[in-house]
Amino acid sequence: MPAVQETIDRVRKIDVDQYKYGFQTEIEMDKAPKGLSEDIIRFISAKKDEPDWMLEWRLGAYRRWLTLEEPTWARVHYPKIDFQDIYYYAAPKSTPGPKSLSDVDPELLKVYEKLGIPLKEQEILAGVQKPAAADGEAEIGDNVYKSGRVAVDAVFDSVSVVTTFKEELAKAGVIFCSISEAIREHPELVKKYLGSVVPTSDNFYATLNSAVFTDGSFVFVPKGVRCPMELSTYFRINEKNTGQFERTLIIAEEGAYVSYLEGCTAPQRDENQLHAAVVELIALDDAEIKYSTVQNWYPGDAEGKGGIYNFVTKRGDCRGDRSKISWTQVETGSAITWKYPSCILRGDDSSGEFYSIAVSNGYQQVDSGTKMIHLGKNTSSRIISKGIAAGFSQNTYRGQVSAHRKATNARNFTNCDSLLIGDQCGAHTVPYMEAKNATAKFEHEATTSKISEDQKFYVMQRGIPEEEAIALIVNGFVKDVIQQLPMEFAVEAQKLIGISLEGSVG
Amino acid sequence: MNMHAQPQRTLAETALIDAFGERLSQLPGDGAVMVKRDDAIEAIKHGLPTRRVESWHYTDLRRLLTNVPAFEADAVAKALAPVLEGSAVLPVLNGVSQTKLPEIDGVTVQRLSEKLTDGSVAPGLDTYGDDDAIGALNTAFVADGYFVDIADATELEKPIELQNLQAGGQSHVRLLARVGAGAKAVIVERQTGEGDEALISSVSQLVVGDGAQVTWLIVQEQPDTATHLAQFKAHIGKDGKLTLFVMNAGGKLVRQEVVVRTTGEGADFKLRGINLLAGDTHTDTTMVLDHAVPHTTSTEVIRNVVTGKARGVFQGRINVHQYAQKTNAKMACNTLLLSDDGEFSTKPELEIFADDVVCGHGATVTEIDHNHLFYLMARGIDEKSARGLLVKAFVAEVIEELDDEALVEALEERLDGWFSTHG
Numbered sequence: 001m002p003a004v005q006e007t008i009d010r011v012r013k014i015d016v017d018q019y020k021y022g023f024q025t026e027i028e029m030d031k032a033p034k035g036l037s038e039d040i041i042r043f044i045s046a047k048k049d050e051p052d053w054m055l056e057w058r059l060g061a062y063r064r065w066l067t068l069e070e071p072t073w074a075r076v077h078y079p080k081i082d083f084q085d086i087y088y089y090a091a092p093k094s095t096p097g098p099k100s101l102s103d104v105d106p107e108l109l110k111v112y113e114k115l116g117i118p119l120k121e122q123e124i125l126a127g128v129q130k131p132a133a134a135d136g137e138a139e140i141g142d143n144v145y146k147s148g149r150v151a152v153d154a155v156f157d158s159v160s161v162v163t164t165f166k167e168e169l170a171k172a173g174v175i176f177c178s179i180s181e182a183i184r185e186h187p188e189l190v191k192k193y194l195g196s197v198v199p200t201s202d203n204f205y206a207t208l209n210s211a212v213f214t215d216g217s218f219v220f221v222p223k224g225v226r227c228p229m230e231l232s233t234y235f236r237i238n239e240k241n242t243g244q245f246e247r248t249l250i251i252a253e254e255g256a257y258v259s260y261l262e263g264c265t266a267p268q269r270d271e272n273q274l275h276a277a278v279v280e281l282i283a284l285d286d287a288e289i290k291y292s293t294v295q296n297w298y299p300g301d302a303e304g305k306g307g308i309y310n311f312v313t314k315r316g317d318c319r320g321d322r323s324k325i326s327w328t329q330v331e332t333g334s335a336i337t338w339k340y341p342s343c344i345l346r347g348d349d350s351s352g353e354f355y356s357i358a359v360s361n362g363y364q365q366v367d368s369g370t371k372m373i374h375l376g377k378n379t380s381s382r383i384i385s386k387g388i389a390a391g392f393s394q395n396t397y398r399g400q401v402s403a404h405r406k407a408t409n410a411r412n413f414t415n416c417d418s419l420l421i422g423d424q425c426g427a428h429t430v431p432y433m434e435a436k437n438a439t440a441k442f443e444h445e446a447t448t449s450k451i452s453e454d455q456k457f458y459v460m461q462r463g464i465p466e467e468e469a470i471a472l473i474v475n476g477f478v479k480d481v482i483q484q485l486p487m488e489f490a491v492e493a494q495k496l497i498g499i500s501l502e503g504s505v506g
Numbered sequence: 507m508n509m510h511a512q513p514q515r516t517l518a519e520t521a522l523i524d525a526f527g528e529r530l531s532q533l534p535g536d537g538a539v540m541v542k543r544d545d546a547i548e549a550i551k552h553g554l555p556t557r558r559v560e561s562w563h564y565t566d567l568r569r570l571l572t573n574v575p576a577f578e579a580d581a582v583a584k585a586l587a588p589v590l591e592g593s594a595v596l597p598v599l600n601g602v603s604q605t606k607l608p609e610i611d612g613v614t615v616q617r618l619s620e621k622l623t624d625g626s627v628a629p630g631l632d633t634y635g636d637d638d639a640i641g642a643l644n645t646a647f648v649a650d651g652y653f654v655d656i657a658d659a660t661e662l663e664k665p666i667e668l669q670n671l672q673a674g675g676q677s678h679v680r681l682l683a684r685v686g687a688g689a690k691a692v693i694v695e696r697q698t699g700e701g702d703e704a705l706i707s708s709v710s711q712l713v714v715g716d717g718a719q720v721t722w723l724i725v726q727e728q729p730d731t732a733t734h735l736a737q738f739k740a741h742i743g744k745d746g747k748l749t750l751f752v753m754n755a756g757g758k759l760v761r762q763e764v765v766v767r768t769t770g771e772g773a774d775f776k777l778r779g780i781n782l783l784a785g786d787t788h789t790d791t792t793m794v795l796d797h798a799v800p801h802t803t804s805t806e807v808i809r810n811v812v813t814g815k816a817r818g819v820f821q822g823r824i825n826v827h828q829y830a831q832k833t834n835a836k837m838a839c840n841t842l843l844l845s846d847d848g849e850f851s852t853k854p855e856l857e858i859f860a861d862d863v864v865c866g867h868g869a870t871v872t873e874i875d876h877n878h879l880f881y882l883m884a885r886g887i888d889e890k891s892a893r894g895l896l897v898k899a900f901v902a903e904v905i906e907e908l909d910d911e912a913l914v915e916a917l918e919e920r921l922d923g924w925f926s927t928h929g
Contacts, residue, residue: 073560405846420861423828429856432563435841435871436849447866448858 022268022298027107029157029239032089038062041211044089048180048214051187061200061210068204074367075396075428076336078272078309086274088212090157090239151176153217153233157242160215165229172228174258175220179247182218189220193251197280197317197344205276205338206313209245213278216246221256221287230259230486237266237297237308243274250280252287254320259290259486264333266298270306272335277312285320285347290328292485293341294493297333304363304392307335314341315371318350318379326353327370328484330493335364340398342371345379345407352381355484359497360393360425369399369430374410374440385416386478388497389425400432403440410440418448419477421470513553521574522550525676526646529577533649536625546633546645554639561637564819564851565790570759571733575703578675585669589694589725589916593667596652601677603650612660612689618651618680627653627682630711640735640763644707647678654693658686658715665692668710674702674731680709687715687743692913697726697734698756704732711739714746716770721749721910725920728757730785737763742802744770751908752779753917754789755924764793768802768830777806778908780901782921783816783848784928790819797826797833806837809901812848813928822867823855830860837867842874842900898925 032043041062045055070081151165153176160178169176175186183190200210217233237244252258266273275297281289291314300307310333316325327341343352354370372381381401389395395418403410418427429446451473459469475482478497482490515523526547535543554571555562578600585597585604594608596615603617621627631648633641652668668681685691695710706728714720728734734757742748754760766775775795783789795804810818818841826833841850854867874896882892898921905917 418856418858420858420863423831423861425861426857426859428858429867430853431855431869432851432853433869433871434849434851435843438843438846438848438873440843440871441873442869442871444854444869445866446854446856446868447864448856449864450861 021265021296024268025107025110025238027092027238030091031087031239031242034087034241035084036086036088036212040088044212044214047089047091048183050180050183053191054183057195057200058211061207062212064201065204065207065211068207070204074338074398075394076338076365076367078336081274081309083208085241087239087242088245089214090242092156151229151231153178153231155215155217155233155235155246157237157239157244160217169228173222173225174227175218176231177218179213179216179218179249182249186218186220189251190218190249193280193282194249197282197315198278198313203313205311206278209247209276209278209313213245213247216248216277218248219250219258219260221252221258223253224255226256227258230261232261232263235262235264237273237275241271241273243276246277248277248279250289250291251282252284252289254284255286257288260292261486262291262293263296265296266308268298268301268306272307272309274309274311279312279314279341281316281325283316283318283320283323283325283350286322287320288324288326289316290326291316291341292328293330295329295331295333295337299333299364300335300362302362304335307364308333310334310337310339312339314339315344316342316352317344318347318352320350321347321376322349323347324351324353326355326484328355328481329357330481330485330497331356331358331366331368332497337364337366337368339368340370342373343381344373344375345381346375348376349378350376351379354381354383354385355481356385357388357478357481357493357497358385358395358397359388360395361391362393363391364393366394367396367398369397371400372402372412374401374403374407374412376407378409379407380411383412383414383416384480386481387416387418387427388421388474388477389418389427390421392424394426394428396428396430397446398430400434401442401444402432402434403437403442405436407437408439410437412442414444416446417477418446419474420448420450516554516568516571518571518574519550519554519568522643523547525574525577529647533647534619534622536623536628538625538628539622539631542628542631543646546642549633549642550639550646555637559637561792561821562639563853564821565761565788567639567761570788573703574705575675581673581675581701583671583673583699586671586696586698588665588667589696589723589920590665590667590692590912593665593694595667595669596654597669597671598651598679600672600675601649601679603652610662610664610666612657613662613666614655614657616653618653618682619649621653622648627680630682634739634765640707640737640761641709643735644678644680644709644737647676647707648680648709649678651680652682654681654683656683656685656689656691659688660686661690662692665694667694667696669696670706670708671696672699672704672706674699674704676705678707680711682711684713685715685718685720688717689715690719692721693723695722695724697724697736698728699732700729702731704728706732706734706736708734708736709739710737712741712748714740714742714748716743717745718743719747721908721913722751723913723917724750724752724762726752726754726756726760726762727920728760730756730758730787732757733759735761737765739765741767741769742773742775745772746770747774749776749778749908751917752777752791753782753920754780754791755782755920757787757789759788761790761792764791766793767796767798768804769798771799771801773799773802775804777804777808778904779808780904781808781810781818781820782901782924782928783811783818784813786815788817790821792819792821794823795825795835797824797830797835800829800831800833802830803834804836807904807907808839809904810839810841810850811844811897811901812841812850813844815845815847817848818850819852821853821855823857824865824867826858826860826863826865828859831862833860833863833865835863835865839869840900841871842897843871844873844897894925
């Protein structure tokens with residue numbers, strides 16, 4: 001496994017708690033005043049040139065939100081968030097909305113270059129190696145993207161700055177654009193599907209998002225179309241004191257297929273920033289959606305100062321028969337993660353999958369898992385979750401599997417394993433299993449342990465130093481999940497895990 | 507969603523609060539005990555737990571406890587022949603302990619009403635958390651029970667059977683036991699009754715001394731008119747061993763909590779449970795196990811059979827404290843769901859703060875394996891008998907593990923009894 005050696009090399013090169021995407025860019029921003037009120041929502045809606053129904057939808061959500069209380073059931077602790085102390089809208093001044101690449105502020109392009117996100121289609125097509133950015137920081141991105149073609153929607157603070165490969169995708173009938181554009185250009189689709197999986201009243205953060213979401217991606221793959229390339233959105237929080245509230249909506253019509261990747265980073269800051277996104281997936285008959293996330297928001301420094309609060313609602317609806325939704329996530333960033341990508345298995349013979357690696361170090365707190373709701377007949381689901389806790393972090397898996405009365409032959413397999421590195425961290429497993437049908441077949445297994453001395457001895461006895469031995473075992477531990485990632489991402493994910501554990505391994 | 511508003515009291519909540527006012531003058535206890543009772547009823551005044559309270563997620567007591575029967579002073583219950591032949595029987599009849607008790611060498615038995623009156627049990631009446639509704643209910647109303655003290659190094663020749671029996675109405679009982687260092691004992695806790703609607707709360711508290719070995723069996727066979735809210739709490743000392751066997755085979759609304767803490771290195775806890783669920787009933791087994799010191803071990807195996815419209819719940823939480831290195835804890839919960847109207851929910855939790863541990867849990871819910879059924883039917887056994895055999899084998903496996911012939915036989919007899927009426 002050459003990747004293992006790479007991981008180790010990378011880990012060596014980097015100092016403890018050095019977050020490589022922590023830089024900040026000076027870009028002139030257009031911001032709404034701080035705080036949240038109906039006026040701010042009107043402001044956002046007007047900025048986006050939205051139709052009236054959209055504004056009403058937002059206001060409805062906002063009024064609902066006012067009646068809700070912040071959830072406290074997750075195993076995460078943080079000071080109360082002052083929702084009036086956040087900017088709900090911040091956009092680079094030069095780009096009021098998505099345009100062609102030549103109109104984008106060169107400073108902005110530099111940011112993405114630095115992050116290793118290719119926005120210039122020609123370069124990618126020609127396979128041109130980009131000049132290495134300062135300190136070789138863009139290496140990871142280069143590795144990721146040079147191997148294949150990926151269409152990217154780049155979201156910078158509150159707005160989408162550019163979406164690549166739109167024309168080529170359009171030829172296949174695939175719509176890939178920012179959600180703001182979709183609201184203007186394809187209102188009938190947005191109206192039909194937005195909020196149909198995560199209703200505006202769903203939960204505290206989803207409701208907040210419904211009221212103030214500023215951008216995000218929209219994907220529509222029509223009947224029978226296999227999306228010709230990987231789609232990807234890259235989220236970047238740059239501005240201080242802003243919250244990022246993006247909304248993603250992906251629809252795969254009958255027999256369609258799409259694979260979508262999501263990446264995220266933020267600058268290194270002392271104060272915490274809020275990220276509350278909503279992702280809705282809809283798969284009709286025989287459709288398949290594969291959604292992968294590599295979440296690498298700034299996790300805070302070694303003392304636990306700063307970092308992103310990542311409070312996200314992700315849910316997929318297998319609405320059609322034989323449809324399939326698969327979530328894969330690699331969670332290494334964020335000070336606090338509160339995230340449960342779920343599948344509603346409504347269609348007969350539909351299936352859902354959840355593959356997760358959650359790595360926590362420093363003072364990070366992760367409370368993540370999934371829900372598999374079996375409603376249709378012969379539905380199946382599979383959950384593989386690997387949690388690695390190091391430093392002073394708390395890592396919780398929380399998941400629910402339920403079979404309703406009519407869900408005959410529902411089938412679930414759940415495996416969640418936790419690995420503890422150090423005696424100051426915690427790993428927790430909270431699975432809920434609810435069977436209301438005699439033909440349901442649920443299996444759940446969970447283990448928690450540290451790296452076994454026997455395993456380590458076995459590897460070291462073959463002349464491999466301790467640090468490498470541990471890296472090897474950790475990589476083996478997460479292999480089941482890494483294999484589910486699109487190949488281009490698998491390499492990056494593997495490296496990320498190595499980096500996140502730096503300072504604790506060995 | 508708005509939790510600010512104090513919801514209106516349910517009929518059951520009102521009935522409990524009223525009953526406390528009426529009963530108070532008759533309840534035994536010195537000042538310290540009475541203070542605990544007041545605190546406890548205050549907790550109930552805040553409302554019974556709902557599904558929003560995490561530990562009561564699957565047993566919404568506020569919704570499920572619809573009726574609280576009045577105290578019936580003249581109901582008659584009679585002591586029963588013990589589960590294990592030759593046991594010394596200590597009966598509590600309709601919530602009242604008896605004066606004529608068998609003499610057992612090395613064992614001191616006291617009536618709990620006396621220990622409430624002199625206040626010596628007051629410290630043990632504390633609830634263990636905000637969500638300890640059973641503890642609060644019992645502390646408020648407890649009137650009697652037993653305190654069984656087994657002297658150090660005593661090896662009991664005969665088992666002790668604590669019987670809690672009633673014939674309708676309400677009863678609130680506490681059974682306390684201390685098993686001294688190096689002692690050995692088998693104790694049966696029998697929970698049953700007959701007749702009209704009943705509300706029973708029963709709290710057992712056990713201290714397993716250093717190096718002591720205890721087998722504790724809870725045999726719960728309440729009639730389907732009874733609400734049975736029970737708690738078993740234990741501390742296990744250094745090198746102490748506790749095997750707890752819980753059999754739930756009755757009751758209308760049942761919650762059996764098991765709260766165990768290892769307090770000395772080398773302590774070992776085994777929980778084996780079978781839940782036989784039938785009719786339109788609700789049975790919840792909830793365990794909280796704290797591995798609080800290094801080098802302790804535990805295994806838990808729960809087997810459930812769900813028929814009719816029964817709803818079953820198993821919640822098991824293993825907490826491994828930060829300094830409890832070298833903990834080895836394993837938990838399994840297997841369920842056979844035999845009817846489309848039945849349901850089973852399980853939540854096995856691990857909360858781990860130490861790194862040098864081996865912990866795991868497994869849970870399954872399934873119907874009878876068709877291959878097994880085919881195997882038996884291919885050998886000329888009709889379907890009904892084949893199913894019966896498989897279901898029985900599924901739960902009997904847990905009993906057979908007990909490694910004590912008399913115990914195994916006695917429990918299999920109870921099992922046969924249940925299958926002959928519900929099979």
